[in-house]
Amino acid sequence: MPYTSGFVIHPFAPLPEFQLPLAVHIVHLSFPNTSSAIAKTMDSVHEIAITGQNLPAKYIYTDSINPSQDPSIPLPLLEIPVIDFNRLATPSIGTGEELERLRSALSSYGCVMVTNHRVASSLMDRVRLVFKQFLALPMEERLKWQKEVDGFDGYGSDMIVTKDVAVVHDFTARLRLITWPEDRRQMKYWPEKPHDFREVLDEYSSKLRVLHDATLKAMARSLNLEDDSTFLKVIREGGTISSRFNFYPPCPTPDRVLGLKPHSDGTVITFVLQDREVEGLQVLKDEQWFRVPIVADGLVLNVGDQLEIMSNGEFKSPIHRVVLNPKKERISMATLSFPQEGKQIEPFEGLVSRERPRLYRQVKYNGVAQLGYYQSGKRVTDEVRI
Secondary structure (H helix, E strand, C coil), rough: CCCCCCCCCCCCCHHHCCCCCEEECCCCCEEEEEEHHHHHHHHHHHEEEHCCCCCCCHHHCCCCCCCCCCCCCCCCCCCCEEEHHHHHCCCCCCCCHHHHHHHHHHCCCEEEEEEEECCCCHHHHHHHHHHHHCCCCHHHHHHHHHCCCCCCCEEECCCCEEEECCCCCCCCCEEEEEECCCHHCCCCHHCCCCCCHHHHHHHHHHHHHHHHHHHHHHHHCCCCCCCCCCCHHHCCCCEEEEEEEEEEEECCCCCCCCCEEEEEECCCCCEECCCCCCCEEEEEECEEEEEECCCCCCCEEEHHHHHHCCCCCCCCCEEEECCCCCHHHHHHHHEECCCCCCEECCCHHCCCCCCCCCEECCEEECCHHHHHHHHHHCCCHHEEEC
């Protein structure tokens, strides 16, 4: 279902096999080889946060992000289903019950809070700490690991792939790094400061990969697929897993600026490590925005667009956004899994029947096109729905 939520949506024609939209192009920019010019482009969000300068118009929405909401009344808290990973991963009497809870939650909410996931609380705190220490480095230090203008990995802002001048930018800075497979890691973008950044990320990403693989297998079992590696094979056959650290500065006008605009993830699945204290993640359910609670040591699991297609709509990719706090900064870290570029994504045969006919056309995964959808306020699942 298309979503607007007070935003201008820029539609374009349905796409054959998920090619780059005609309205979307990579905008190749060139910068003088000076640190000041790079800082203004690649580190502008962080620079604005530090200096306290006024926000440029490119970050500001014309209307309120909650046009029908009384600003004095907080949005309701999402009663997000909680899944006990131990019960999923350990054969027991309760495993079948927990699998059904998982299937039901991902069919109706598209997201769950995962607890007892075997990732130590101390490690999760170390992940938060090393990112905060990285953010505290002088700008010249942070920019040693800046991304290429038309690349994904590294520190900075996402490349702009649409020429639509009406697109409002996200007020966030991010550090994105491929973590698996290890031979795909681009170590030149992995910060060496703080000194233990690489060690902490390597340990955390190893734990998350175990959780990721086991979760995809549990999802397959919850749908009674004969091969519980059905979804996981899409990642193992040339796919990648990345970590994305997000920094959201305080914003004096949080009703007109967003950290991340409304979207669904272009992933297979996403795990989100939230800030320990500051809320910001919100989910759209039944045309109402809900705040996602912070659960001590919990990880938010989101279904991605690719899995919604592969599951023939059994699992839903939820629309979500990130709002800003007027006084406090916020951080988060997402673990994202993607198919191989050019991989054919389509509903699995075991999930198509006379009772539940095929809902999506076959598409080719394209990371740049997926980013174009995001920036244009569109969803690939809507474009390829039969």
